[in-house]
Amino acid sequence: MATDVYVSATLRMFTGREPVIQADGTSVCEILRSVAAGHDDIKRILFAEEGNLRDFVRIFVNNTEIRGLQGLDTPVKPGDTVYLIPAVAGGAPKKNTSVIPAERSSEVSFSDKDLERYAGHFLLKETGVKGQKRIRAARVLIAGLGPIGVETASILASAGVGTIGLWDHRKTELPDIKNLIAFTERDLKRPRTAVVKDRIRNICRETEVSVFDYEITSDNAEETVSGYDLVVDCTDSFKSRYLINDACFFAAVPCVFASLYHTEGRLTVFKNDRSTQSPCLRCLFPAPPERNLVPTCSQTGIFSGVPSIIGGYAACEVLKLITGSGSTLEGKLLSIDPLNLTTHVFNVDRNCSCALCGESPSVRSVQAVDYYDFCNLREPDDTPPVESITVEELVRRIENHEPLTLVDVREPHERAVHRFKQAVAIPIGQLVRRKKELNPDVDTIFLCKEGKRSILAINTLREASYTGPMYNLKGGLDAAKDLVFSDEAGWL
Numbered sequence: 001m002a003t004d005v006y007v008s009a010t011l012r013m014f015t016g017r018e019p020v021i022q023a024d025g026t027s028v029c030e031i032l033r034s035v036a037a038g039h040d041d042i043k044r045i046l047f048a049e050e051g052n053l054r055d056f057v058r059i060f061v062n063n064t065e066i067r068g069l070q071g072l073d074t075p076v077k078p079g080d081t082v083y084l085i086p087a088v089a090g091g092a093p094k095k096n097t098s099v100i101p102a103e104r105s106s107e108v109s110f111s112d113k114d115l116e117r118y119a120g121h122f123l124l125k126e127t128g129v130k131g132q133k134r135i136r137a138a139r140v141l142i143a144g145l146g147p148i149g150v151e152t153a154s155i156l157a158s159a160g161v162g163t164i165g166l167w168d169h170r171k172t173e174l175p176d177i178k179n180l181i182a183f184t185e186r187d188l189k190r191p192r193t194a195v196v197k198d199r200i201r202n203i204c205r206e207t208e209v210s211v212f213d214y215e216i217t218s219d220n221a222e223e224t225v226s227g228y229d230l231v232v233d234c235t236d237s238f239k240s241r242y243l244i245n246d247a248c249f250f251a252a253v254p255c256v257f258a259s260l261y262h263t264e265g266r267l268t269v270f271k272n273d274r275s276t277q278s279p280c281l282r283c284l285f286p287a288p289p290e291r292n293l294v295p296t297c298s299q300t301g302i303f304s305g306v307p308s309i310i311g312g313y314a315a316c317e318v319l320k321l322i323t324g325s326g327s328t329l330e331g332k333l334l335s336i337d338p339l340n341l342t343t344h345v346f347n348v349d350r351n352c353s354c355a356l357c358g359e360s361p362s363v364r365s366v367q368a369v370d371y372y373d374f375c376n377l378r379e380p381d382d383t384p385p386v387e388s389i390t391v392e393e394l395v396r397r398i399e400n401h402e403p404l405t406l407v408d409v410r411e412p413h414e415r416a417v418h419r420f421k422q423a424v425a426i427p428i429g430q431l432v433r434r435k436k437e438l439n440p441d442v443d444t445i446f447l448c449k450e451g452k453r454s455i456l457a458i459n460t461l462r463e464a465s466y467t468g469p470m471y472n473l474k475g476g477l478d479a480a481k482d483l484v485f486s487d488e489a490g491w492l
């Protein structure tokens with residue numbers, strides 16, 4: 001009897017975009033073999049060359065991770081579901097206690113205006129006067145002011161959080177206006193921190209706002225997070241994710257992890273309390289995926305509305321940790337896919353061999369880790385450099401009718417926006433299987449949105465022993481937005 005295998009959004013490009021596929025087998029190992037046999041492209045994503053399951057992929061049978069069962073030998077019974085959950089740049093209920101020191105919240109008093117404003121919370125058993133005092137006394141840092149971070153910050157300000165820190169070094173760009181409901185065209189080129197600070201001021205003048213308008217680095221991470229009761233990690237790179245995880249661990253600051261890929265959100269809570277068995281990000285995903293293996297949200301797009309849902313959940317987790325009410329996501333990973341109407345909660349335990357919080361940790365301080373190396377952001381020395389050509393050079397060669405093959409490695413839905421009519425469409429997940437379509441006697445030029453996945457495409461084909469000349473379109477289609485051929489008005 002076939003078993004349902006739930007495929008996380010991150011991996012669906014390798015399974016024909018299906019969220020659930022069928023596989024045969026009576027153990028996890030057999031199921032994975034069956035998945036790999038039916039979907040060639042996913043095999044190299046799931047397994048390293050030596051055949052080991054890659055560290056950035058977690059596998060659950062129903063809601064339990066296989067490391068807590070029998071690993072790859074875990075039996076799979078009829079009716080079970082196997083879940084493939086890779087890292088995204090996303091147990092029994094534990095008793096929740098407030099993270100706010102009592103001496104701080106006891107000093108809070110409310111004005112008549114506050115009593116009216118927060119009446120809805122005063123009425124609730126889960127908050128009440130005591131909980132609202134904790135909310136006012138709380139200091140919460142939002143790292144990353146993308147759509148999730150802005151939503152979270154806005155909800156926390158309206159709930160009455162006393163101090164909010166905003167950490168982001170980017171300026172507002174046009175795509176932000178589509179994704180961030182707080183942003184308008186008047187905000188273009190303004191620092192994101194300034195825009196969100198204004199928004200919070202308009203929501204609640206009593207909320208203190210601190211702005212950290214610089215990039216997150218090893219030198220500033222621990223010092224910045226240690227001024228707060230809680231951190232909400234809404235950043236969009238693996239480097240920032242692991243850096244914040246490690247900094248919060250060493251500073252013993254709880255962290256709400258909120259992430260989004262395409263249409264799927266992931267949330268969890270890292271309590272960073274040495275006295276509990278709460279896991280950290282490295283317990284969950286010991287290592288990030290290889291460089292460019294998984295496209296980022298800016299490369300794949302975001303379905304409007306989903307970030308607000310994830311931001312709402314993140315704010316709710318923060319308020320539960322502040323007030324000490326309800327059950328939090330400590331020791332659990334919540335996966336929500338509103339587009340496919342699926343919600344899963346997985347149990348996650350501390351990994352006793354975790355490099356950070358395990359029994360014999362190798363990570364001793366944030367400064368001791370090279371996060372660029374750890375996140376594979378440097379080109380390895382033994383990888384031959386990928387040759388690039390500019391958009392202008394490509395135009396010249398096309399107009400001179402030089403023999404060449406153009407390959408667009410983006411996903412089908414991305415090609416609906418910008419289309420290069422001369423290009424053959426081969427999504428990156430199908431390249432190895434379809435390499436016979438390429439002519440090794442002519443130059444092949446690979447293109448994607450930003451010129452990063454096309455580099456991965458070239459390296460993937462090199463690994464698959466393709467020997468023809470290959471070039472990367474520098475800057476990708478983003479660099480070719482204003483391209484006009486001499487014989488036509490435009491190319492879109």
Ligand SMILES: [Zn+2]
Binds near residue numbers: 279283284351354357
């Ligand atoms: Zn850990």
